[in-house]
Amino acid sequence: xxxxxxxxxxxxxxxxxxxxxxxxxxxxxxxxxxxxxxxxxxxxxxxxxxxxxxxxxxxxxxxxxxxxxxxxxxxxxxxxxxxxxxxxxxxxxxxxxxxxxxxxxxxxxxxxxxxxxxxxxxxxxxxxxxxxxxxxxxxxxxxxxxxxxxxxxxxxxxxxxxxxxxxxxxxxxxxxxxxxxxxxxxxxxxxxxxxxxxxxxxxxxxxxxxxxxxxxxxxxxxxxx
Numbered sequence: 496x497x498x499x500x501x502x503x504x505x506x507x508x509x510x511x512x513x514x515x516x517x518x519x520x521x522x523x524x525x526x527x528x529x530x531x532x533x534x535x536x537x538x539x540x541x542x543x544x545x546x547x548x549x550x551x552x553x554x555x556x557x558x559x560x561x562x563x564x565x566x567x568x569x570x571x572x573x574x575x576x577x578x579x580x581x582x583x584x585x586x587x588x589x590x591x592x593x594x595x596x597x598x599x600x601x602x603x604x605x606x607x608x609x610x611x612x613x614x615x616x617x618x619x620x621x622x623x624x625x626x627x628x629x630x631x632x633x634x635x636x637x638x639x640x641x642x643x644x645x646x647x648x649x650x651x652x653x654x655x656x657x658x659x660x661x662x663x664x665x666x667x668x669x670x671x672x673x674x675x676x677x678x679x680x681x682x683x684x685x686x687x688x689x690x691x692x693x694x695x696x697x698x699x700x701x702x703x704x705x706x707x708x709x710x711x712x713x714x715x716x717x718x719x720x
Contacts, residue, residue, distance in 0.1 A: 503541055505534050512689050514540040518551045518716055551716045565608035572717050575669030619643050619663035627659060627677050634700050636681045653680040664718045675707035
């Protein structure tokens with residue numbers, strides 16, 4: 496007899512500071528339990544986000560087979576907008592447009608995703624550190640280093656030594672979401688926890704943080720998180 500596949504699996508993470516819910520490509524939801532959390536509270540968290548989970552599953556069901564491949568005509572998130580990849584005006588080298596940005600590609604047929612994600616990563620390594628330094632100066636936070644990484648389970652992290660790491664996919668989000676994640680990590684330099692005092696500090700510097708959290712919950716699956 497084949498065991499029924501679970502609807503939700505619960506995984507404890509010693510590095511997580513809050514409950515998280517993600518949807519795998521096979522349709523199974525993964526609930527992350529933080530270091531001081533419990534499975535009972537994780538189950539409550541899942542039920543509170545059941546509507547988001549069902550929407551994410553519906554998007555997954557409607558996604559055509561092979562949608563992980565990006566071609567001309569595919570819609571991708573870029574600068575916070577779901578934008579079609581379009582063929583650029585003919586030139587010496589093949590190019591595509593994503594919103595107002597033009598990117599060179601090796602060829603117009605085949606999977607464009609590796610090339611475009613490499614372009615996005617290069618943009619992120621320029622834009623995200625620059626914005627972080629700017630917001631650190633505004634908030635008076637002492638940052639020692641900023642890195643941009645290909646994180647698969649989180650949007651950002653920081654250390655007590657002032658090192659902030661950001662997920663390159665933040666360049667695909669709206670500016671207010673990007674700024675929220677940066678402010679979130681900057682405030683961890685004052686409070687290395689998710690206490691009420693921490694969220695009060697976030698509220699002071701980023702009043703729209705709740706809206707940003709809602710955007711991430713609605714669209715995180717489109718970015719692979």
